[in-house]
Amino acid sequence: MKATGALVKKYQKENFDKLGKSCFICGKKSSLVVHHLYYLKSDKKYSQFANGVHGKVLYQRHLARCIAKNPTRFELLCQGCHYAVEIHLRWRPKKLDNLMIVVGKTRMAKKAGIAH
Numbered sequence: 001m002k003a004t005g006a007l008v009k010k011y012q013k014e015n016f017d018k019l020g021k022s023c024f025i026c027g028k029k030s031s032l033v034v035h036h037l038y039y040l041k042s043d044k045k046y047s048q049f050a051n052g053v054h055g056k057v058l059y060q061r062h063l064a065r066c067i068a069k070n071p072t073r074f075e076l077l078c079q080g081c082h083y084a085v086e087i088h089l090r091w092r093p094k095k096l097d098n099l100m101i102v103v104g105k106t107r108m109a110k111k112a113g114i115a116h
């Protein structure tokens, strides 16, 4: 079978459908990516596949098998939310905790009507 962009989209859609069809964080239904919550030694990363359509088809098929075995290892995210997750994973835990404190304090100020 000849690898085509349509085949990539077909496998990709099947994978997205298995994971809820929309971004877990914001609900967006476009520009979606499959986020690995954790990798197994048997997992292959996207970068391990050849460039081009054929590599993308093989990657999506590999991903489909991984999702079928254990869908709880994955979360469907839009590219924007995926970027945010990856950025925050690089932060040390204390820095992330402090970010949440500042966000919480800011929201409380808005709720209290102090902020404009």
Ligand SMILES: [Zn+2]
Pocket (backbone or CB within 6 Å): 023, 024, 025, 026, 027, 028, 077, 078, 079, 080, 081, 082
């Ligand atoms: Zn999102």
